[in-house]
Amino acid sequence: MTDVTRNTDPRLILLDPADNVLVLRQDIAGGETLRVAGHRITLERGIAMGHKLACRPIGKGEKVLKYGAPIGSATRDIAIGEHVHLDNLKSDYTATYALAGNQEASR
Amino acid sequence: MTALAGYPRSDGRKGIRNLVAVAYLVECAHHVARAIATPFDDSAHLIGFPGCFPNDYAQRIMQQLGTHPNVGAVLLVSLGCESFDRFALEQTIAASGRPVETLVIQHQGGTRATIEAGRKWVEERARELAGAERVPMEISELVVGTICGGSDGTSGLSGNPAVGRAFDTLVSEGAACIFEETGELIGCEDIMAARAATPALGDELRASVAKAARYYATLGYGSFAAGNATGGLTTIEEKSMGAYAKSGASPISGLIKPGDIPPRGGLYLMDVVPDGEVRFGFPNIADNAEIVEMMASGAHLTLFVTGRGSVVGSALAPVIKIAANPKMYERLSDDMDINAGRILTGEATLDEVGREIHDLTLRVAGGEPTRSEALGHKEFILTYKSFEPLGPSCLPA
Numbered sequence: 001m002t003d004v005t006r007n008t009d010p011r012l013i014l015l016d017p018a019d020n021v022l023v024l025r026q027d028i029a030g031g032e033t034l035r036v037a038g039h040r041i042t043l044e045r046g047i048a049m050g051h052k053l054a055c056r057p058i059g060k061g062e063k064v065l066k067y068g069a070p071i072g073s074a075t076r077d078i079a080i081g082e083h084v085h086l087d088n089l090k091s092d093y094t095a096t097y098a099l100a101g102n103q104e105a106s107r
Numbered sequence: 108m109t110a111l112a113g114y115p116r117s118d119g120r121k122g123i124r125n126l127v128a129v130a131y132l133v134e135c136a137h138h139v140a141r142a143i144a145t146p147f148d149d150s151a152h153l154i155g156f157p158g159c160f161p162n163d164y165a166q167r168i169m170q171q172l173g174t175h176p177n178v179g180a181v182l183l184v185s186l187g188c189e190s191f192d193r194f195a196l197e198q199t200i201a202a203s204g205r206p207v208e209t210l211v212i213q214h215q216g217g218t219r220a221t222i223e224a225g226r227k228w229v230e231e232r233a234r235e236l237a238g239a240e241r242v243p244m245e246i247s248e249l250v251v252g253t254i255c256g257g258s259d260g261t262s263g264l265s266g267n268p269a270v271g272r273a274f275d276t277l278v279s280e281g282a283a284c285i286f287e288e289t290g291e292l293i294g295c296e297d298i299m300a301a302r303a304a305t306p307a308l309g310d311e312l313r314a315s316v317a318k319a320a321r322y323y324a325t326l327g328y329g330s331f332a333a334g335n336a337t338g339g340l341t342t343i344e345e346k347s348m349g350a351y352a353k354s355g356a357s358p359i360s361g362l363i364k365p366g367d368i369p370p371r372g373g374l375y376l377m378d379v380v381p382d383g384e385v386r387f388g389f390p391n392i393a394d395n396a397e398i399v400e401m402m403a404s405g406a407h408l409t410l411f412v413t414g415r416g417s418v419v420g421s422a423l424a425p426v427i428k429i430a431a432n433p434k435m436y437e438r439l440s441d442d443m444d445i446n447a448g449r450i451l452t453g454e455a456t457l458d459e460v461g462r463e464i465h466d467l468t469l470r471v472a473g474g475e476p477t478r479s480e481a482l483g484h485k486e487f488i489l490t491y492k493s494f495e496p497l498g499p500s501c502l503p504a
Contacts, residue, residue: 013264015264023260023264023339024260024339025261025264025451025452026451026452027434048338048339049260049261049339049432049434049451050259050260050261050264050338050339050340050414050432051260051339052260052339052341066345066348067263067348067349069294069295069298069344069348070294070344071294071341071342071344071345071348072341072342072344072345084341085336085339085341086336086341089341089342090342091329091341091342091343091344092294092342092344093293093294093320093323093324093329093342093343093344094293094320094323094324094327094328094329094331094343095327095329096329096331096336096341096342096343097328097329097331097332097333097336098333098336098337099333099337
């Protein structure tokens with residue numbers, strides 16, 4: 001078991017030791033404080049199951065790793081515990097299309 | 108081990124269903140064909156091609172579906188003036204030993220007369236097919252496809268790797284298993300190529316993904332729907348890594364294109380992105396287009412993993428739906444055959460759900476209806492594409 005896993009809320013999964021993001025296995029409400037890689041993080045907004053949180057600081061331009069594989073590059077600096085999604089991560093292949101008016105993700 | 112039984116066909120393959128296919132050969136014949144098939148809910152399935160201009164790909168897919176092992180008889184419904192080669196299609200199906208009839212609406216005397224003649228023909232064939240004998244069938248005679256649709260951040264954690272486990276078992280038992288959508292393998296090309304049976308096949312796998320990346324870049328959109336992002340997926344390469352998990356861990360035996368039948372058991376990647384310059388629009392406009400292509404390559408049934416909650420089934424070949432998370436399963440449990448969300452809640456392991464998918468695959472092959480079959484789902488879509496023949500390294504001996 002890696003240090004990240006030992007010091008992290010069990011609702012967050014580390015898929016590969018090389019990863020800099022964790023995946024939520026269930027919804028977590030805004031305002032909750034949780035342990036992420038040994039740090040105490042309070043969520044500003046709720047984050048839905050299947051979404052990702054940073055488990056290390058990720059610099060602008062750095063690759064985001066999930067399943068041990070790069071899934072794109074950070075578009076700005078990302079702090080530990082931050083939601084990693086469309087606002088701070090972009091594909092190295094084709095741009096992602098999402099519906100601007102859709103707020104379901106942060107429910 | 109479950110004893111399977113199938114309907115024997117003249118080409119040596121066996122069907123797990125015994126259906127009448129009613130096929131429209133242009134959109135102008137769609138209504139009439141649908142009206143013919145509708146009263147025979149379980150026994151006649153509607154398929155067809157809407158275009159009036161000829162297309163080698165569509166012709167080949169329709170020939171492969173007209174001779175699909177799950178099909179016992181075929182009624183072709185033509186308007187009369189479309190470009191689709193109904194003569195060649197009828198000949199291919201007749202040569203397979205299946206009863207086949209072509210009704211031309213313009214010759215038959217219009218809508219009413221064609222519907223009446225068509226229903227009479229289908230009723231007689233359905234009665235004959237219902238009395239057909241099945242013969243013993245081996246797992247090694249099964250062709251199983253997989254697809255993920257309505258994917259979210261949970262698909263790649265639970266349902267997709269569980270299907271990968273089921274695929275590993277099926278491949279070890281001699282079945283042919285097909286995964287596809289090279290546009291959703293972007294970013295996985297190197298790890299996938301390392302699993303190829305030969306280095307030359309590895310190069311072909313890599314090239315198929317590079318082609319997909321180029322094709323989608325030209326179109327300006329990846330194979331990524333708005334709902335994927337809502338469900339926590341941010342980029343196409345992230346979606347790809349999750350989708351790739353469906354392929355399991357077996358060596359990759361070959362690369363096929365839609366309509367190519369796997370020559371033997373093993374794991375195959377289907378290259379679904381057209382060859383040549385970008386023409387005719389998006390490679391697969393919806394999930395069912397991919398299911399149709401796997402059926403054309405002989406898939407008896409499809410394992411469909413969904414996170415957001417797809418409800419589709421398919422004409423001709425059963426679809427087993429696997430829910431990737433417990434939240435969606437709760438809302439759509441009527442539509443789902445397997446709840447892989449139990450992996451996320453810790454109630455089941457990947458291996459346990461993989462075994463469950465494997466066992467249900469064999470029961471469905473034995474005749475047990477899937478949820479989508481019981482609910483009457485028979486989606487079908489086929490549009491224009493163009494492919495070049497397979498390269499020499501795609502199917503190593």
